[in-house]
Amino acid sequence: MVGAATFHAAMVEIVIGSLTLSTICTICCIQNSIKIPLGKFQFSKKTLDAMDKAALAGAILGVLMMPGAILTGDLASMGTPEDNILLYNKFLYSGLSLGFWAAYVFCRIRFGQELWENRVLSIFQILMSLAAFTMTASVASIGGKLVRGESLFDILPFWIPLDQTIVISPGISMFLILIGFVSIISTLRSRKVSLLNID
Amino acid sequence: MKNKIIITLLIIVTLLFSSTSIVANPGGNGDDSRDFTCGGSCHGDPSLSVESDGIISIDVKEFIYSGTTTEIVVNIEQVSTSKDRIVGIFLLGSINGNNDQPSDYGWEIIQDDNGGTSNYIEKRASLNGSVYASWIIRSPTNSGTYNLFASIQHGIEPNPRSLAALGVSERHEIEILPIPENYPSLSESWIIPDNREREGDGAITVLTVNTDKIEVDWRLVGESNNNVAEIQELGIGEWRVFLPKTIGDAKIEFQITTFNGNFSVEQPWMEIGTESERFEGSAIGARLQALSYAIIIFGFVISIQNWLVTIDFSDYFSKVKRKGNSGQKNESQRMIVHEKYPGWLWDSVEEKWVPEIVESENRSDD
Known part of the structure; x- marks a missing residue:
C-alpha cells in the first residue's frame, strides 16, 4: 500500500518542477516586448513562442496538480492546523499560490499570445508569476521546515514570517469567498463593456 | 555554443558546491531523555570526536535523605565551542552507554534547567566559555551509595573534519540515607506543573508529607529580592500557593520551605x-481561509489587469481588432480627411500626414 506521503512527494515534485519551468519561461518572454541589450541572450521569435507555450503548459499542469498536492499533504501531515501554525500557514500560502497561478493562466488564455506584445501587460504577467512562485516556494519551504526542520529559505538574509499567522473565522472566510465570486463576475462583465467601448 | 555549455556547467557546479557539508546536528538535538549512547554512538568513535577541553564539575550534597528533593548543579568552565556556542549536557546515573539515565537508578527528575524533565538539555555557553545547568531531582527511595555523572557534547571552531567534542565528568x-521519621518533605506524587493556565488566579497546588505548615518565597528570574507568597491550606498535606502570573517567556522562581513543628526543610x-x-x-x-485567499487574489489580479487594459491597452486592442476583423473598413476609418488640408489624410495610427493619392494607390495594391 502506497501512503499519502508518497503521493504527496510525487505531486509536489510535479507542481514545483512545472511551475519553476513556467516562471523561467515567463521571465524570458519579456523579450517579446522589451529588447534586452545583450545580443547573445536574445532569443528568436520561434524560441519565444515555444517558451510562451511551455510557460502556459507548465502553469496549467501546476494548477491542475496543486489541489491534489494540497489534499495528499493534508492526509499525510502528522499534525493538524489546529495545533500547528506552520501547517496552518501552509494551507494559507497554498491558497495564495493557487490564486496567483489560476489568475496567471486565466490572463494568458484571455489575451492570447498577443499579451507579450504589450509592455505593461507582459511586465504585469511576469510580476504575477514571480509572486505566484514566491508563494509556491514558501509552501515548499514550510514543508521542509515541518519534515526536516530546515529549508533553503534559511540561507536567505530575510525570513518570510511563517511562524505567525492571521486566523479568521470560517464564517468570515465564507463571506470573503462570496465577495470574491461576486467581484470576479462583476469584473468579467465590466470587461465586456470596456472592450465594447474600445471597439 | 561552446561558451554556453561552459557557462551552464559552471552554474551547475557552483550550485552543487554551494550546498552545506553534512554534519551531525549542528543546531543541537533538542532537550530529551537520552542515554549516553546518544553522544557515544555518534561521537564516541575516535574518528568522529575529539576530547572536550571543558572542565566539568558537579555540585550536589554528599548526603541526601531518600525520597527527598535536591538540586544538582553541573558547571562547565573554559569550554571552546563552535560559533553558535551550543553545549549539550547530560545528567547520567552511569556511563554504561545505555540504561544509564538517572531514572534507571531510581532518581526522578522533577525539573531541568530549561523547565522540562529531561536528563539531556542544551544550553548556550557564555563568551568566556562557561555554562551551567541545574536539575531538581528526587532521590531514590532505597538508601545506599549512588553515582552521578555529567557529560557534555559540543562543536568546535575551527572544525575542518566536522568533529564533535565530547567530555565526561568524574x-x-x-x-542516600534513610529518611528520618516525620521528616517534612514534598510528596512523591507531586510534580511541578510545566506552566500555569492563562485563565484563573495563577495558583498552583503543592502536595507535602509530614508537614503542618509551608512557606513559599518567590522572585523573578535574575532578581535577588524575595517575596512571600500567599498560602491556602486545602487539606492535610495539600496547599494552594498563589504565585503571580507571568507574560511571554518570563518565569518566576519559587522555594518551598516545609515545616513540621519547629523543624523546617x-x-x-x-x-x-x-x-x-x-x-x-x-x-x-484553514481550508476555508485558503480558498477565500485564492478567490480574492484571483479577483484582485483580473481586476488590476482590467484596469491596465482600459488605461494603456486600448490602442493595442483597437489595432489588433482592425488588423484581425474589420480589415478594409477600419483601414478607411484610420485615415481622416481634414478640410484645411485638401489632398492630405491624417493617419490616426501612425500619427502623420499622408498624401491622398499615395494612400489610394496603397489600397488598390491591397
Whole structure:
C-alpha cells in the first residue's frame, strides 16, 4: 500500500518542477516586448513562442496538480492546523499560490499570445508569476521546515514570517469567498463593456 | 555554443558546491531523555570526536535523605565551542552507554534547567566559555551509595573534519540515607506543573508529607529580592500557593520551605511560567481561509489587469481588432480627411500626414 506521503512527494515534485519551468519561461518572454541589450541572450521569435507555450503548459499542469498536492499533504501531515501554525500557514500560502497561478493562466488564455506584445501587460504577467512562485516556494519551504526542520529559505538574509499567522473565522472566510465570486463576475462583465467601448 | 555549455556547467557546479557539508546536528538535538549512547554512538568513535577541553564539575550534597528533593548543579568552565556556542549536557546515573539515565537508578527528575524533565538539555555557553545547568531531582527511595555523572557534547571552531567534542565528568558519589521519621518533605506524587493556565488566579497546588505548615518565597528570574507568597491550606498535606502570573517567556522562581513543628526543610528553588497564548486555528477554518485567499487574489489580479487594459491597452486592442476583423473598413476609418488640408489624410495610427493619392494607390495594391 502506497501512503499519502508518497503521493504527496510525487505531486509536489510535479507542481514545483512545472511551475519553476513556467516562471523561467515567463521571465524570458519579456523579450517579446522589451529588447534586452545583450545580443547573445536574445532569443528568436520561434524560441519565444515555444517558451510562451511551455510557460502556459507548465502553469496549467501546476494548477491542475496543486489541489491534489494540497489534499495528499493534508492526509499525510502528522499534525493538524489546529495545533500547528506552520501547517496552518501552509494551507494559507497554498491558497495564495493557487490564486496567483489560476489568475496567471486565466490572463494568458484571455489575451492570447498577443499579451507579450504589450509592455505593461507582459511586465504585469511576469510580476504575477514571480509572486505566484514566491508563494509556491514558501509552501515548499514550510514543508521542509515541518519534515526536516530546515529549508533553503534559511540561507536567505530575510525570513518570510511563517511562524505567525492571521486566523479568521470560517464564517468570515465564507463571506470573503462570496465577495470574491461576486467581484470576479462583476469584473468579467465590466470587461465586456470596456472592450465594447474600445471597439 | 561552446561558451554556453561552459557557462551552464559552471552554474551547475557552483550550485552543487554551494550546498552545506553534512554534519551531525549542528543546531543541537533538542532537550530529551537520552542515554549516553546518544553522544557515544555518534561521537564516541575516535574518528568522529575529539576530547572536550571543558572542565566539568558537579555540585550536589554528599548526603541526601531518600525520597527527598535536591538540586544538582553541573558547571562547565573554559569550554571552546563552535560559533553558535551550543553545549549539550547530560545528567547520567552511569556511563554504561545505555540504561544509564538517572531514572534507571531510581532518581526522578522533577525539573531541568530549561523547565522540562529531561536528563539531556542544551544550553548556550557564555563568551568566556562557561555554562551551567541545574536539575531538581528526587532521590531514590532505597538508601545506599549512588553515582552521578555529567557529560557534555559540543562543536568546535575551527572544525575542518566536522568533529564533535565530547567530555565526561568524574564520578560523583552520593550517599542516600534513610529518611528520618516525620521528616517534612514534598510528596512523591507531586510534580511541578510545566506552566500555569492563562485563565484563573495563577495558583498552583503543592502536595507535602509530614508537614503542618509551608512557606513559599518567590522572585523573578535574575532578581535577588524575595517575596512571600500567599498560602491556602486545602487539606492535610495539600496547599494552594498563589504565585503571580507571568507574560511571554518570563518565569518566576519559587522555594518551598516545609515545616513540621519547629523543624523546617528548605526545598530547592524551582521555576514556573505561564502558558503562552493558545493558537485558535481549526482545520476547516484553514481550508476555508485558503480558498477565500485564492478567490480574492484571483479577483484582485483580473481586476488590476482590467484596469491596465482600459488605461494603456486600448490602442493595442483597437489595432489588433482592425488588423484581425474589420480589415478594409477600419483601414478607411484610420485615415481622416481634414478640410484645411485638401489632398492630405491624417493617419490616426501612425500619427502623420499622408498624401491622398499615395494612400489610394496603397489600397488598390491591397
